[in-house]
Amino acid sequence: MSLSLYDASIPGFTRMLGNLSSFLDKAEAHAAETGANLTDYAQARLIEDMAPFYRQIHMASDGAKGAAARLAGIEPPSFPDVEETFPDLKARIAKTIAFLETIRPEQVNGDPDRTIELKTPNQTFTFTARDFLFKFGLPNFLFHVTTAYGLLRGKGVPLGKMDFLQGAF
Numbered sequence: 001m002s003l004s005l006y007d008a009s010i011p012g013f014t015r016m017l018g019n020l021s022s023f024l025d026k027a028e029a030h031a032a033e034t035g036a037n038l039t040d041y042a043q044a045r046l047i048e049d050m051a052p053f054y055r056q057i058h059m060a061s062d063g064a065k066g067a068a069a070r071l072a073g074i075e076p077p078s079f080p081d082v083e084e085t086f087p088d089l090k091a092r093i094a095k096t097i098a099f100l101e102t103i104r105p106e107q108v109n110g111d112p113d114r115t116i117e118l119k120t121p122n123q124t125f126t127f128t129a130r131d132f133l134f135k136f137g138l139p140n141f142l143f144h145v146t147t148a149y150g151l152l153r154g155k156g157v158p159l160g161k162m163d164f165l166q167g168a169f
Helices: 005-034 038-042 053-072 086-100 129-154 161-165
Strands: 115-119 124-128
Touching (some): 005 053, 005 086, 005 129, 005 161, 038 053, 038 086, 053 086, 053 115, 053 129, 124 129
Antiparallel strands (some): 115 124
């Protein structure tokens, strides 16, 4: 049995976004227990020139919905990047999951060698669908989920590896 592009993408994006939402729940609980300010968590960054925590959520959302849409051959939905509070960030994650749930295997599977173009302000990247998923889509998405996890850990939120891997077993 071969691994389909759908199976390698949509369920994993959905699961990890759910895990990301649970990170936010744990951060809220930790802040309530310790008296920490959630705004400090939302503004957290590893270094000054890095995007803050709330932007990591935006970029994880954009990465998942953008990759899913491109693999499905449709236009990614546009979400304005305005969420900074934890309730708004959780709503953004839920909206992304809801979009992913509209993607069907037959939209994504078929020709793993079809061309996908990713246009940026400075250049256009051209991939096969397979390479787009494995060399760009998944690594980009997981980079932002991992960074969000690390930023919350750095603020003392009691997250562990099993929180990151939740739902894998």
